[in-house]
Amino acid sequence: MKGSRQEHVSAEAPGATPQASPATRGSDKGAKGGASSVPADEDASVQTFTYDEHRYLFDVMVPGVVGALAVPVGVGMAVAGFLAPIGIIVAVVGAYTVFNTFVAKCYPRVATLSDDALVFESFGRTDTYPLADISRMPVRENGQVRSAYVRVNGGGILRGRYFVGCGDMRTPEGESGEALYQFFLATEARLDPDNIRVRARRAEARKLEGGTASAPAPIGKRRRKKKR
Secondary structure: OHHHHHHHHHHHOHHHOOOOOHHHHHHHHHHOOOOOOOOHHHOOOOEEEEEOHHHHHHHHHHHHHHHHHHHHHHHHHHHHOOOHHHHHHHHHHHHHHHHHHHHOOOOOOEEEEOOOEEEEEEOOEEEEEEHHHOOOOOEEEEOOOOEEEEEHHHOOOOOOEEEEOHHHEEOOOOOEOHHHHHHHHHHHHHHOOOOHHHHHHHHHHHHHHHHHHHOOOOOOHHHHHHHO
């Protein structure tokens, strides 16, 4: 009985050997071509953020389609001489929107952050950036909606520029994309600590901390009367 029980345990729990660290598991995945006994979603070192489906539809898909329709309309207006300057503007804006959305794929639907890589997925294309290879990451953020315009290693025309709506992204567990947003800011601060935006964020953080620490607790009218 004992022998059969041990065989059963070893067959169902191959992880009885010492468990590897998250970094080791990531390297094992790369060595085996992505095969691993630990699914990526269950690995604590991997966070996958997916854009809300309805928000992505109205924030990315609809503007992209409208931009595609605006190009021929604007060109037609310019050729016909009907409000030609406006037609040219419409065509240019439409072409820019279509290019960023469907060609450069600047609006990732899925972002995956692990111990060793940052991955963006959009319209069938996957861009993978090993963290060790990232030397620059300028970030222009909108703190109110938690969105960021990120240029990985300076960015390029066809790859490396991303508008990431962290505030509209969620993990499979329902957590917001705040961790991804903070990763962008922390990476820029680490790689370019003297950047004017980084310095401004540090100054703002010190200001908020100082204001919180120095602000006295409000004293009610009754307490003031008792003190007198």
